[in-house]
Amino acid sequence: MRRTVFVLDLDGTLVDSVYQHVLAWQEALESEGIPLSVWRIHRKIGMSGGLMTNILLRESGFEIDAARGERLRRTHAEAYNRRSRAIRPLPGARALVAHLTEARIPWAIATSGRMETARPVLETLGVDFDRVPIVTRDEVRYAKPDPDLFLAAAKKLDVPIETSTVVGDSVWDMLAARRARALGIGLLSGGYASEELERAGAYRVFEDPADMLRHIDEIGGRR
């Protein structure tokens, strides 16, 4: 029997934090004198922060250098933490991970964020740090859309990536899932459109964790 396991993204997938991340990046970029439209930042959210700033700077003709990248990372983390009081788990997020745990379906979390910003939201989800494998950007060389985070999660779960299903809200999750040869399930809760996720290779698209849980038997999540 080929058993499905789930590798879950965090921001926009389990917690409603994408828009705060977007505005925190805008604030950080502005502080470097780099004015960028908010929608352009939104469309890059979900990939590694370093890669995102490099891409945004390259697209808009600004100079990329390591010191500026480090300042951007720090200013973003501060601006995000200032906004993080308003952040809530997405509907069904706690119920979804509880279902997987009860059904003894292995699951892990893989996020492009660093533990510094991820820990508080993982705590609001009630994730047991001793039992759930968590892979953050700190542990891999390259974050999404590179496949490393998902490969590391499958390794921690001790399963082949080819039987893993990645759940994410961004185009970068879907692209990284394909590069890793995992199956990608897209959620609309990060603010991408259904067609964008499908075009990036999503196998199925659901509204949010609650909607995915309602359809869990269709995607290998039966008890």
Place this chain on the structure above:
Amino acid sequence: MRRTVFVLDLDGTLVDSVYQHVLAWQEALESEGIPLSVWRIHRKIGMSGGLMTNILLRESGFEIDAARGERLRRTHAEAYNRRSRAIRPLPGARALVAHLTEARIPWAIATSGRMETARPVLETLGVDFDRVPIVTRDEVRYAKPDPDLFLAAAKKLDVPIETSTVVGDSVWDMLAARRARALGIGLLSGGYASEELERAGAYRVFEDPADMLRHIDEIGGRR
């Protein structure tokens, strides 16, 4: 000769204010004990605020009453104005309206917002209130996706709506344009995807005002 005129939406079309509106609505709804995911609010932005809150409340099973609606409107306006310092015109917005004015192509602004929140951003755009027809939510019975705002703008311009082109960033702009029998041009700068705007009837989709200005000769905007 059939001359095109342009009716321009404001938030997300000329100014980069959608994400601030979204988080301000979330804050207002939370203050009423109504927790809603941010992406769901984003997908309703652009329509009348009153209609939006009614629809969001109906979808999530909360009670709709006039007093609550009025409190939501006030709390949103306060929360939005607190965030509005960070709001900038979108790239090309000033150049686009300057081009239309110089080319003697009639244009107007039609927004689902009220003058109370629209005035400061209209000022950052340098709009001449004495020369440019401006229709806000205060002047019509129903805002988008009803056609009233666009019909009122065409009337102020003294042109038939059937030769008007509406420019907007949201699905509600495109739907209202069709109901009014205007042509709709979609901009990605409000955070909707190209496919969503096309599905709602967009005749063309551009990234933002700068991108639209680069293609202005294709859409009846020649000098």
